[in-house]
Amino acid sequence: xxxxxxxxxxxxxxxxxxxxxxxxxxxxxxxxxxxxxxxxxxxxxxxxxxxxxxxxxxxxxxxxxxxxxxxxxxxxxxxxxxxxxxxxxxxxxxxxxxxxxxxxxxxxxxxxxxxxxxxxxxxxxxxxxxxxxxxxxxxxxxxxxxxxxxxxxxxxxxxxxxxxxxxxxxxxxxxxxxxxxxxxxxxxxxxxxxxxxxxxxxxxxxxxxxxxxxxxxxxxxxxxxxxxxxxxxxxxxxxxxxxxxxxxxxxxxxxxxxxxxxxxxxxxxxxxxxxxxxxxxxxxxxxxxxxxxxxxxxxxxxxxxxxxxxxxxxxxxxxxxxxxxxxxxxxxxxxxxxxxxxxxxxxxxxxxxxxxxxxxxxxxxxxxxxxxxxxxxxxxxxxxxxxxxxxxxxxxxxxxxxxxxxxxx
Ligand SMILES: Cc1cc2nc3c(=O)[nH]c(=O)nc-3n(C[C@H](O)[C@H](O)[C@H](O)COP(=O)(O)OP(=O)(O)OC[C@H]3O[C@@H](n4cnc5c(N)ncnc54)[C@H](O)[C@@H]3O)c2cc1C
Numbered sequence: 303x304x305x306x307x308x309x310x311x312x313x314x315x316x317x318x319x320x321x322x323x324x325x326x327x328x329x330x331x332x333x334x335x336x337x338x339x340x341x342x343x344x345x346x347x348x349x350x351x352x353x354x355x356x357x358x359x360x361x362x363x364x365x366x367x368x369x370x371x372x373x374x375x376x377x378x379x380x381x382x383x384x385x386x387x388x389x390x391x392x393x394x395x396x397x398x399x400x401x402x403x404x405x406x407x408x409x410x411x412x413x414x415x416x417x418x419x420x421x422x423x424x425x426x427x428x429x430x431x432x433x434x435x436x437x438x439x440x441x442x443x444x445x446x447x448x449x450x451x452x453x454x455x456x457x458x459x460x461x462x463x464x465x466x467x468x469x470x471x472x473x474x475x476x477x478x479x480x481x482x483x484x485x486x487x488x489x490x491x492x493x494x495x496x497x498x499x500x501x502x503x504x505x506x507x508x509x510x511x512x513x514x515x516x517x518x519x520x521x522x523x524x525x526x527x528x529x530x531x532x533x534x535x536x537x538x539x540x541x542x543x544x545x546x547x548x549x550x551x552x553x554x555x556x557x558x559x560x561x562x563x564x565x566x567x568x569x570x571x572x573x574x575x576x577x578x579x580x581x582x583x584x585x586x587x588x589x590x591x592x593x594x595x596x597x598x599x600x601x602x603x604x605x606x607x608x609x610x611x612x613x614x615x616x617x618x619x620x621x622x623x624x625x626x627x628x629x630x631x632x633x634x635x636x637x638x639x640x641x642x643x644x645x646x647x648x649x650x651x652x653x654x655x656x657x658x659x660x661x662x663x664x665x666x667x668x669x670x671x672x673x674x675x676x677x678x679x680x681x682x683x684x685x686x687x688x689x690x691x692x693x694x695x696x697x698x699x700x701x702x703x704x705x706x707x708x709x710x711x
Contacts, residue, residue: 329358361426436462
């Protein structure tokens with residue numbers, strides 16, 4: 303049933319995974335859901351929600367067992383994120399954001415650095431932030447200007463990073479920079495772990511924003527910050543590869559947040575429409591409204607299949623995971639934006655009031671279309687993939703024209 307993912311055929315979980323999911327559902331029902339409006343009122347880091355997620359073991363699901371985590375499959379994580387996002391984007395983004403900001407350390411840190419930092423991140427006693435975007439470079443990473451110059455024993459970093467989630471509370475920053483004398487473009491990108499107390503690192507006041515309250519953003523300045531070689535993540539030039547794996551995980555996470563939010567919004571709108579009376583019957587008994595609900599339900603279920611199948615591909619290490627993550631992210635986040643707008647419409651004036659959750663869902667939905675690759679960036683990737691795949695396929699059996707009829711000559 304589109305309103306719920308119970309026993310979904312594309313999300314077969316084992317008994318232990320189902321237990322974990324049931325614990326999350328109880329947490330959402332008893333704590334995260336009822337607290338969601340309050341957590342979103344101010345754009346201050348939602349410590350209460352974060353601690354609840356850490357204590358219940360949800361944060362640890364992103365981390366390897368050897369480093370204090372429980373190493374959940376992507377499929378289970380997607381189900382957890384979806385359930386949480388039905389009520390609270392803040393809580394869901396604390397789960398995905400922890401993964402985004404710590405994955406490069408897990409994947410690229412030396413054994414010693416990982417042992418020092420990852421168990422603290424998995425338990426929620428420390429926070430990290432992922433600093434890639436700059437004032438002049440978001441989608442176009444070739445324009446990144448933060449520079450790492452080799453220095454005896456390490457590197458010196460100079461640059462500015464913008465839009466950095468959790469920068470105001472982070473204990474450490476994953477910073478992606480170009481090597482000063484390395485190859486240009488993405489080949490020279492290298493990642494570093496910079497402690498918050500490193501000399502020369504500065505964090506701006508929190509930058510006000512439309513939604514995603516509870517997970518503030520700020521600017522990070524690196525003013526000739528020394529980083530020892532031990533804090534380089536991966537080899538020189540591997541920054542892009544580390545960022546790619548991190549971003550694929552994050553894209554599936556965004557798609558799951560959007561999926562949960564729009565399922566929650568549809569539930570709210572349908573329940574409201576079942577009670578509110580207009581012209582002698584409930585809003586939801588009018589055929590025009592039922593068609594709206596039907597369109598949303600059908601499209602949400604299609605998005606759910608995309609999200610779950612991309613998670614399964616990730617777990618199977620399918621070489622096509624990245625493009626499927628793009629498809630799931632673009633489809634689910636764009637659809638979510640449309641669904642929450644329609645759900646707000648179904649609530650009439652109440653859809654516009656702070657007292658009802660839909661206006662919050664609406665403000666939060668925009669972010670999923672922007673973060674971790676905008677919808678336009680994913681369209682470019684998918685479009686290029688379609689062209690490349692089609693050119694490698696045999697000619698369609700109904701296309702028996704001579705080549706000149708294609709206008710190719
Ligand atoms: C709330 C929030 C939290 C964030 N958290 C983080 C974080 O923790 N760490 C981090 O590093 N970054 C973070 N970001 C940054 C985010 O990833 C970028 O904003 C995003 O990648 C878009 O980059 P940009 O803002 O520079 O937009 P631009 O790249 O300047 O894009 C502007 C417009 O052009 C379009 N566009 C770009 N390229 C093309 C193209 N080739 N073809 C067609 N259209 C195109 C875009 O889709 C967009 O509509 C965050 C952003 C927000 C809003």
